[in-house]
Every structure is written in C-alpha cells, then in structure tokens.
Amino acid sequence: MATWIKCNFLTLKKMRKTICFTIILVLFSSCEDYFEHTPQGNPTDEKFYQNLNELQIGLNAVYSILADNNFQKSEWLFGDGCGDDCTLTDGVNPSSHLGQVGLFTFSSDNDMIRTRWQINYTGIFRANWIILNAPGTYQWPGLGGANQNVLREIICQAKFLRALFYFNLVKTYGGVPIKPEKLEITADGTDNFVQPRSSLTEVYQYIEKDLRESILGLRESYIEEEFGHITKGAATGLLIKVLAYQGKPGIQHPKWDEVVSMGSAFINQENMSIRELLDFDNLYPDESPEEIAERLGFRNSLNLDSLIMVAGKYNLSTAYDELWNLSGEFSESSLIEVNHVNTPNIDRNFGSWFSEELNSRNYPHADIIQPSQNLLDLKGSSNDPRLFTTVLEQPGFVPDNTSIGGQAGPTYTSCYKWYTLRYERQLQAGNPKNFRMLRFADIILYYAEALNETGDPVAAIDEANKLRYRARQIAVSGRWTAIPSGPDDIPYGNYLQVRDRIWKERRIEKACEFDRFWDIVRTGQAAERLAEFNQKMGLDRYKKHFVKGVNEIFPIPQVEIDLSNGIVTQNPGY
Template sequence: MNNNRLNFIWILLIGLLVSLGGCDDFLTKEVLGNSTDENFFDTKYKLQAALNASYDVLQMDLFNECEWRFGEACADDVWGGDEGLGSQMGQLVHFRFNTSNEWIRNRYDINYKGIHRANQVIANVNRVKLSIYDYNSYREIREILGQAKFLRALYYFNLVKTYGGVPIRQETETVDNLVIPRSTAEEVYAYIEKDLREAAIMLPARYVGNDAGKADEGAAVALLMKVLMYQAIPGEKSEKWEEIVRLGEFFVDGTPLTFGEILKFDNTVETWEALRKRLWFQPQEEIQPSDPYETDNTLLNPLHNAYSIEYKDYYGNSISYVEQFFQIGEFCKGSVFEVVFKESADGSGGDENEGTPIYTNHYSTSPQIWSTDAIIQEIFSSDARRSFMIGHQQYAPDGEIAQTGPGRHFSLKWYTPIKDRPQYGGDNGKNRRLIRYAEVILMYAEALNECGKGDLALIKLNFLKSQANKIDNSSNLYVGGGYGYMRDQIWKERRIELCYEWDRFFDLVRQGRAAEVIKIYGAKRANKRGYYFRKGINELFPIPQSEIDISNGIVVQNPGY
C-alpha cells in the first residue's frame, strides 16, 4: 500500500469520527421553520388548505365510481357490462355478494376519508390566530368551518343510506378511540342534521365568481331537506315531512326563516353566545357599532331568487335543458351544488381528481352501464326529456355520431361536447351536478302531499313540468287526485327529471319499494340481475368484513349478513 493511499484512509477515518462526535448535538437541535401539528392550522390559509383536502375526496375517481355503481348500476334504469357473477361488481349488482366485496369496502373507506379530512378542519379551527379581530376575519374562518360541516354531513349521509348506522368518528382520533361501536341510524342522522343546520347559518346564500362551487347556504338547506326526507316514511305523518314543507316554503316561496328556527335552538342545551363563539361568529365583546350581531331571531339569507327552474346559465343567458349538464351550464340557475373538476392543462398523469370516468365509463364505445329501448319507454313514455337519450349511430347535439353499440342508449347528461373535451386524454374538466333545484321542488311537492296538501303539491309539481314542456312546446300536465295518486305522479316525475344522476337505487329504498321494483326488473333480464334481492336485508349493504374483524366484535354486522 503506498503512502498516499494510507494518508487518504486516515483522513476519511478522522472525518468520520468528527462527524459522529457532532451527531448528538445535531440531532438534539430544534428544527426551525417547519409546520407541526401545533402550528399547521394557525392561519386561515392553512385551514383552507385542509378544507381543500376534504373537497378533494369528492373529485377522486374512486368516490365517483362508487356513486354510480351503488346509486345507478344496482337499480332498474340501466344494464351493465360487468354483471357476471365471477366479478366483484357482478356480485354487487346481483345482490349475491359476500361481506368482503371490494366495492362495499371501497365506498365505506372513501367516505370515511372525506370525514377524516373534514374533521381535521373542525377539530383544529380554534388554533387559528387572527391578525385582525374584525367582523370579516371571523366571517372568513366561519365560512371555512361551515363548508367542512357540510362536507362531513354529505359523507356521513352517503354512509348511513348505504350501511345504516355507522361509527361516528371522534374529531380528534387517537390510538384509544380508533375502534368504536356503530351508532344507530337515528343517531347518525341527528349528527348530520346538526352539521347542516349550523352550516346553513354560517354560509352565504350562494357563492359566486371565483368562489362558485363552494358549499353554501343553498347547498346546506337542500341537503338538509333530503336528509329529512330519507328519515320520513311515505304514508306516515311525521315532523320530518312537516319540516321539509317549512324549508320548502323558505327555499322556494321566500317565506322568512330565522336562525333559531332552522337550528331548533334550545338555550337550555347551549347559550346563544356560546353557540356564536363555537361557530366563529364575532364575540359580543369585540363587536363594533357598525358590525352586525346575529341572534336567534336573525333571518337566514333568502334563497328563492338565487335559483330557478328556467334553463339559464350562470350569467342568466338561455340554454337548453341538456346544456345544464355541460360546461356552459356549470353553476347555472338550476344547480345547487356541483363536484368541481378542472383540467390539468399539461397532460400530467396519475391525477385522481380529473373527472374522466364520468365521460369514459358511461359515454364510450365500451360503456360500463347503458339503457335500453324498453327502459327508456318505461321512464319517459312521450315526455320531451326522452329526446336527451342517444342511441347507436344517432347524432349528439354538436353533430357527433354516437358509437354506443346496437341496442344501447346513453343519457346526454353523461356527454361531453367536442368543444369541451380536454386536450389530453384522462383529463376531463366536466363538473358533476350533485344537487339541483329541480330536486328541491320535488322534495317540497312530496312533503306537501304527505302533509295532506295535495292541491299545493300539484302546483309545485306542474311548476316543474311546465318548464319541461317548453322543450317541445307540449302542454301535458299532471292532474289532481288522492294521496296515493299524487305520490305516484311525484315519484314518476322524480324518475324522469333525475334519471341517470346516480341516485335511483337509494330513492327506491327510501320509498320502501326497492325489493318490488328490482325483482320485477330482474325477472325481465336473462341473467336475472336483481331478482334475488332480499326484502328487509338488501336495502342496506353489509359493513365491510375487515371492519368487523379488526374491531374484535365491537362493530356488529347488519342483519342477514
């Protein structure tokens, strides 16, 4: 070994000893400038980033896959390309699955992911440090908190209507509370209602401009109406139906509604000022003479002029019925809440938040679900909205010839016009309409009929039908009748107006006729898809088996599974 090489080795050894001697000091030094769980939420910008993560779940491919697989493919308005009993999806739509089915697990997990992210906002909102203690500073934080409450309610609503009662997760989760028993469906619904009632008083009537797409008061009230409707039983009197009427009077007719009324405020449970502070209204001691002070008698922002059943875009320009579902119709007068998608504009891959499956899974040469002539006739008969179904070798509104395959029909609600298509594949920016004003009208009409006000229900029902008649200048309207006759007409209009928006299965369940309708459908199919639906069992899906196993019996399974 030469001397130069020996010297080099000694230099390396000495350097290593020096570095090891300094390791202890280095590792014990405080890391400066990084976010920790103590300071991550200390500004509104960081809190907004956490809120964005909860919105992000709505955009995920898996979330939307589960929406149509459960809400549409399990019902009677479509056929599917994956209905063989050898696949997890085929077993799902046949109702011949086991409790380890991957789609049952996927829907459970993706909604809890949204809940966890919303909880991060709600649990940490009080860590925000305001730089200015003025009314607008409190309002900005309050609106972020209100949106998180809406999103949490939406995710829990998806869970409770799919599985029944589910565990209500702690806002701050620790090792000690990761496994908790299921709450009852009634308890989960009460939890959802509380979030939505509070969100309604915390949010502006409707977000516009660059804020369009955020959950607002209109979205909170509309979802509250739907949550109440899912708890009410058709044909049975209940306070739920009565409250839907009251909310409909506010939303549609413009009848004033106070904070106290929508909250069902009870000062024996919580004082008004304590509630104001919890929801980030400006504390009374900090209010300036020019600042408003909200009380339980403060009126909610009116909504009846914020929405319309007329086919008009965001700016008030006339559009066609089907254009409500295209990019030109995003945030239109008839849209209450949308899942917002944006193109990446650079063709980047691996993004789960692009909205592509809305186009490729449903409007393509190899679709996963489609409709048939017989189903279309059953849904629409001669209704003008039938014209917005498209079959093989037929022309789309922009002149494209549909290559759907013989006998297959698609809803143009799933169509992306050529001019709206992304530059890069797998990067669709088409928004999904989650709550529409038409459904608010229909919920109001149904509740009126349930409360013995069939004459008023008919007026609301024909208010919507008259707008649809403008498509072809027809004059067909619904006619009055007894309770059952009116109910059936309202349900018929729900099926026509809301078809192919991924909610049919759950609508049948809450109406109490899923078994009847799906078994009749299954009897007509050669593969008997749906014929083995078990009444009293399959209205709910099982809790994923992995949840039962990991809880060591704390989480119990639904009956029949």
C-alpha cells in the first residue's frame, strides 16, 4: 500500500494495479466542497495531515488540477484559441462564452475567463494547505532518513505547482492577489480571506522563490512507476520560462542574464551554487539559510556556496513527430507532462480531455479550433517538415493509415499533435494521450533568445540549429509521405535578424502547443500578428477584435471584484 500512496493518479498508465486506490484518491480530490467552501472559523492545523500518506493524498489533489477538463480547456483556448496560428471552426457559436474569448468580444462576466481564474486558484489553495501544514510534521515519530526526503519532496512539488498556477494567472490577468497560506479569522471577526492585487513584479518574485526553492528538494528523475511527478528539470525549465517572460526584447534586462546562466547550467549539465540558484542576495533580505532549510524540510542549514545540479539529463533524441505518440511519452525531451489513461469498467474518466475535445475519435478532425490560414501559409513558405507533420490537410494520411478528410471550415485543417493514433487507442480503452506542457526544445529556444539579447547572436543560432537538425530526420524516418527534406540551418546575422529568426523557429517548433498567444504578447507582436490574421481570414465571424494596450491581459472576473467589495480592482479598459 505504501507504494500506491507514493504515486499520484497521473501515473495510472504505468501502474494499473493502483486503480482501486486511485478511485479513492480522485473521490477525495474531487470533493469541491471540502476545498472551496469559505472557511468557517479558524481551521486548526492539527486536524490536517497527520502522516506522510495523508500529505501525499493532499498533494495528489493538487496534481489532479492539471488533468482537469477546465484546466486543459483553459490552456488551449487562451494559449492558441486567442493567437494567430489557430482559428475557431465553423462549429463554434461566436456568441458563446468560448467563442467570445477566441474573438476578443468578451466581457468581465465571461464564463471561460472566470473558470480560468477559479481553477488556478483552486490549485493554489490546495498547494497552500500542503505547504502550510507539512512543516508541522517534522516531529512525527520515526521521521528521518528516507521519510524526511519524501516530506521534502512533497513540499517542493507543492511549491512548484503553486508557482505554475500563479504563472498562469499573472500572464492572463497581470498582477493578482497572493493568497495567504493560513486563512484566519480574528476575535473581532476580521479575516484575511480577501487580498488586494499584488503588482506584476511582486507576483513574479513570489513565483521565482517557489521555483528556486523547489529545485533544491526535487529529484533529478523518477522510476517508470512514478512518471508524472515533478523533477528538478521541470522546475528549472519553468523557472527559465518565467525569467524569459520578464525580459523585454531589445532592452538590457537582468532577467536575460539569468536565463543565460540557468539555461547554460540546464543544457550543459553544469553545477550552480545554491546562492546563485536562490538569487539569495536579492530575494531573501529578511530570511537566513537556516530558516529556508527548515521551511523546506532540510534537517541541516543550507550552505550557500555548495554546488548542485539543477536538472537531470535531457536531449533531443526522440523524433519530433514521435513526441506526440505513446512511444514519445515521458521521453528525455519532455519536462512537464500530464499522464492520461481511460480505465475500463469504472465510473471515472482519466482519459485525455483536450484530445477528445479538439479531435474526432476516429480520424484527425478539428472540432473547436484548428490551424489558421496564417499557419498554413507558413507551412507552404517554410517547407519545414515539422509543420507538415503538425498541420494536416486533406487528402492525406497519418502514420496509422487513417485518412485525413471531412475537415471543418474555415481552413479545413486539423492538428496531428492533438490526434491520438488508432492503434494507440486499442492499447488502452478510451483516449490515453498525454498533455504535454513543457519540452526541452522550449529551454533551448529561451536560451537562444537570451544569448542574442545579451550580445551573442552566433551562439544563439548554434543553439536553435539543434532543433533544425532533428527536424531534418523526419523525412528520413519514412513514417510520412510527401515530406520535404529541409529545413536548412538558420543563417547567422545581426541582432534583429537573429531575434526574428529565433521567434520564427519557436513558432514552427511549438506550433499548436498552446503557447502562441502568450508568445506574441510577451514579444510585443500581438497587435501586428492578429491584424495579419484578420486580413487573411476575410469573413468577420472569424476576426479577432484585439485592442492594443488592453487585450494583452484579460479582465478580472466581475464576480471576484463584487465578492471582494472592490478590494480587487479591474484591469484598465474593461
């Protein structure tokens, strides 16, 4: 039983024997009343998490957010549905709440905007309970050695997940309220449940501290039965992404230097001092190494001059077009990946929500969003095999010999990355497609971008060309027909040329992976790219009514402002 409890429900695909325990776990994690009711009175810490098993169950409830339909729908709708590389299909009602988000005709009462806020804060509340209560377990009888390591890993996984949820919120709404770990009601009836919005800088600093601290206590890798847990590499990778989002293209910014430092340590397997990893001198003016160690479950103080590895070994050995298949799951190219499986004969679906919603069950078919004319044009002009194995057009076939046909308008395309091959469905009932959230290629591209921003365009191109080399292997594999043999290496150039080439490389490599809108916002391209999108789409029903200076972030849900009695304020323009 201890082995079962050690592994969360995301690892079902590798641990079919854990199904009975998992049902209990998911029933626990789906008890919305338990987690989401307004606290009545002062919760007492001693009522929660009396042993490691209970802490692990609580952590599983945090992980369960990543596999939730509302979470994954929010990721693809905002990340690609709002961008220029995807468009709503003819099957979406433009006046629906989903359609309003994709067309930028929403108001602050939009259900999808409210759901994104709520699902990420639900994850934060669950993570807060773990982080708050775990330190009180240090005095458990017999807690030492391996058990102490497990406790530390639980705390650090919760901190990573909390950082991920706050990152989703800050890039969507700007500065957001940072919720206290301990909710309290004083004797006079006042409480700390409602918090005003923190600044953008404050939220990013909070995210950084969680990620930096989590790297200290996470493992470099897990055995197969534990795939789906967060590793050092996942935390370092997300930290590099968070740092890159704070950098400004063309402007000297210390975050670009940090991306270079962290990226080099990650990619080249270099050691880094704990002082540098934590950015201790800047982020911890009022806390000692001893206090940090105690919070994270270390028995001894942190030696800030000690050197540690910040990631395990990652590479590009998995073929690009295999990354999205069963054979590409949890490869050495994958950093954050949510495991899915559909278990027969039980009344609970662990299958892939996003793949079911975005594709037909029987053949590649876009049901809600699909690649846009912009991406089709890039496919034609770039002659890059990655886009030929991403953007599917009829007539044609995918590697399981399924015909590409019957596509929806307006572009009559679909996306291979969202499709689950038929023979993979036969291996397990339902749809077992995993939800990929962060890849090694992301780190290479952020590192390359930062190298160019810090004055080394040659090294930047050398990094980006690693992805071009792998792309050229697609045609060699023989899995696809009529695939171009390119692409050639990216040529060297000056700062602006290299910047634009790396942005284009990211667009091709990461097409339809739910990051495009955030990318064009962070790089200042959103208004220009969406104007190009509108020009090519023609009909008004597909056009995105993006307003520069307003729609880079979304409105705070009106219900949250109302419930706070105005303490939480609205974004400008809404």
